[in-house]
Amino acid sequence: MQTRNADPLVTITVRHESVTDSIRDFVQKKIGTLHLDYPKIIEARAVLDVQKNRHIAEIILFCANHIVIDASTEGKDMYAAIDETIAKIARRMRKHKTRLLKRQKIKPEQSIKHLDEKVFAANILDTFPEESELDPEPMIIHRESQSIKTLNKEDAILELELTDRPFLAYTNARRNILQIIYRRSDGDYAIIEP
Numbered sequence: 663m664q665t666r667n668a669d670p671l672v673t674i675t676v677r678h679e680s681v682t683d684s685i686r687d688f689v690q691k692k693i694g695t696l697h698l699d700y701p702k703i704i705e706a707r708a709v710l711d712v713q714k715n716r717h718i719a720e721i722i723l724f725c726a727n728h729i730v731i732d733a734s735t736e737g738k739d740m741y742a743a744i745d746e747t748i749a750k751i752a753r754r755m756r757k758h759k760t761r762l763l764k765r766q767k768i769k770p771e772q773s774i775k776h777l778d779e780k781v782f783a784a785n786i787l788d789t790f791p792e793e794s795e796l797d798p799e800p801m802i803i804h805r806e807s808q809s810i811k812t813l814n815k816e817d818a819i820l821e822l823e824l825t826d827r828p829f830l831a832y833t834n835a836r837r838n839i840l841q842i843i844y845r846r847s848d849g850d851y852a853i854i855e856p
């Protein structure tokens with residue numbers, strides 16, 4: 663998963679004043695500190711407005727999956743207004759991620775149940791008669807039922823990233839067929855169509 667945004671395009675517009683290098687560097691540094699893995703920031707716009715005794719900072723983030731997060735703050739100092747606006751945006755990004763995780767939270771009946779480990783003596787196989795016609799039958803260790811959702815390929819990848827499962831079975835929304843997506847050892851994804 664992404665640990666930081668890879669240098670998003672930052673556009674700074676200042677109304678009723680000129681852009682100084684210190685404000686430009688401050689805004690870029692603050693937007694660069696948003697180290698959240700979701701949503702990924704593609705572009706950021708900062709609109710800074712200076713009126714009589716008011717400094718208004720508005721920041722709009724254009725993120726992946728058509729997510730737009732914006733916030734604005736009014737204060738007596740431009741740097742304080744930018745700080746408070748970044749804090750609001752960080753809260754909204756965390757809220758969006760938490761809402762997404764709650765929606766895709768695994769229910770207890772869907773999680774893997776662990777069985778107690780049993781250790782047998784080394785000579786356990788020697789206790790059976792050799793001419794025995796009883797072949798051991800395979801036994802089911804764990805049965806798990808899971809509802810199959812109808813998803814797009816991109817939504818399936820997102821859901822697989824948010825869980826620690828090795829694969830995900832889903833019905834492709836576009837083609838209406840069952841598919842299994844899994845994470846390969848090189849980090850890419852592969853799809854199996856039974």
